[in-house]
Structure formats: C-alpha cells, structure tokens
Amino acid sequence: MVSGAPNRLAAFGDFIGLQAAHLFPLAKEMIWRANDYRCWVMDMDDAPESSRINSIQNGLLMSESLHSCFDQYLFSINPDDGYKIISFVPDNWGVDGRILELPCREPSNPHHVSDELLRWHFRQGVLANMRGAGEPTFDNDFPPRRDQMAVLRSEPYGKERLEMEVSERLKCATQRSENHAH
Template sequence: MWPAFHAAHVFPLECENLWCEFNYGRWVTNMDDAVGISKINSTQNGLLMDASLHNLFDQYLFSINPDDGYKIISFFPDDMTIDGRILDPVCRDPTDPNHVSDELLRWHFRQSVLANMRGAGEPVFESDFPPGTDKMATLREELYGKEKFEMEIESRLRSVG
C-alpha cells in the first residue's frame, strides 16, 4: 500500500539471539512480559522510513541520536541531505505507547559509531529481509554474499540445535 516506505527494525531481526541473551526486550514497554515472547517485533523497535534509506539504516550508515535532540547523523556521503535533520516528533512522543524506544535508538547509534570508526574493509552483515524476499538470491547478488550466506546458514542451524 505504501511501496515508497519500509518498516525498519532498530535492533535487527537476525540478531534476535543477542536480543534475548542480553534482555533488550526490557526496553520495550508496550507489550506484556509473556514467557517466550521476545518483543523484537514491537512497534517500539521500529521506524517507518523511505525505502531508499532502509538498507543504509540497517548498515549503520546513518542513525538517530536520542541524546542530541533526536538528530539524524549520517556516516556516508549525504546526497539525501538527512544529516542534521531531527526525527519527527510523532515517532518519539512519550505519551504514545508505540513511540520508538530511546534505549534502542541509543543502542543503534552506538553500533553505528563503532561500525564507522573501526575502519574500512569490515562489512556489516545485517539486513532485514521482508516476508516473501528471496534471501538466497539477494545474498548471491550482494557484495560479500558468500560471507552473508554463511552467517544465514549458521543462524538457521543455531535455531535447530
């Protein structure tokens, strides 16, 4: 219905094992603490954004600093002029139970700083694959596809064991 927009996870879905291990679900306040529910798919762990920005967000090439007035910080050549903009207040309204979590934004911002300060040549292998996406075809066509494929296989085998 809104093809120009994507729902992006602040904390990536493919890292759900880390989400559970470090109890990041504690930062989600709009869902019950039901046993066996990780809360990773809460609206508080998501942002609706332009489809062209989604992959850049997943690759930590831009982020939002909740400790600096929700300023958007770009870590790539900013042809889209997003650097310095402020996250729309509707996303961060504390009276709305579905507002994005400050703690999760803070986590993403720290990961972005670390990913971009560690030097060139170290790819980030996190991507959201929307339902119906042919993951293997996507991995086959991407830079570092072999490495991403190996991570996907490891992730699937870990969930079986």
C-alpha cells in the same frame, strides 16, 4: 518520519515504497534474548516466551532506500542529541541534521520508538564507521554471475554472513507461510 517527505497516499492506506526498519536487527534475536533487551520495549504483552523484538518500539517507517542505508549503519539517530539524524557518510539522502519527527518519539505515545534501541543503533553506527573498528556491514547483493557460496567461503566474515542470510530467509519464508495459513 525520517526523511521528512510526506506520504500523500497514506489517507488511502497506501504505503508503497515505505518499509519498517528494525533498530535492533531480527537476525540478531539470539543476542537480543541473551541480553534481555525485551526490557527496552514496553508496548507488548509480558508473556515470558515473547522476545518483543517485533514491537513497534523497535522500528521506524522509512523509504526502501533509507531502510537499506539504515541497516548498513550509514546513518542513525542520536536520542541524546535531540533525536538528531547523523549521517556517517556523505549525505545523499538529505537526512543529516534533521530531527526525528515528534510522533515517533512522543513519550505520551505508548508506541514511541525506544530511546534505548535508538541509542543501541547509534552506537553500532559509530562503531561500524570507525576505521578498523566494529563489525563489518554486508552488501545486500552478491556480485553478478558469482557463486554465492564461493563468495561466502572467501570472505573474512563469511560464516557470519551465511548465518545471517539463512536466518533472514527462513524468517521470511516462515512469515509468508504463516500469512497464507490465516
């Protein structure tokens, strides 16, 4: 839906190589709850304990490589410019200037991606890519043969990165154990 490349195996239920990318990161759920961003999602139950952060409206399906770039705010989608995809760096993926495909943004579809969440992600992308502004984005991998804790201690945002890494890994472990329980 982002790259325009068709998944010819979808008819067989095969989505290998595709991932759901969250517009608002799961690792920032406390910020999501504190700002009541659940009001930007309309396709889930209104149970008071539900944060709705895992709604389909908070995600887009894309290739693994695009997912990584999207999470690093290397490109985003501007809902206020006709859902145009904007690359903030040289476009190695062929997405810059493309328009998000209609099924993702069709207002009559109750699961269409949230304009507010697209706008939030786009603004974060602008901030992350302005010289000297915004929060840092972190590499997904640590340098080879390096002590991960030593790397985190030496980084200016090491504490934040450690919190994010622990949160992500705990969520993955929790999801795996829940899936095995069913």
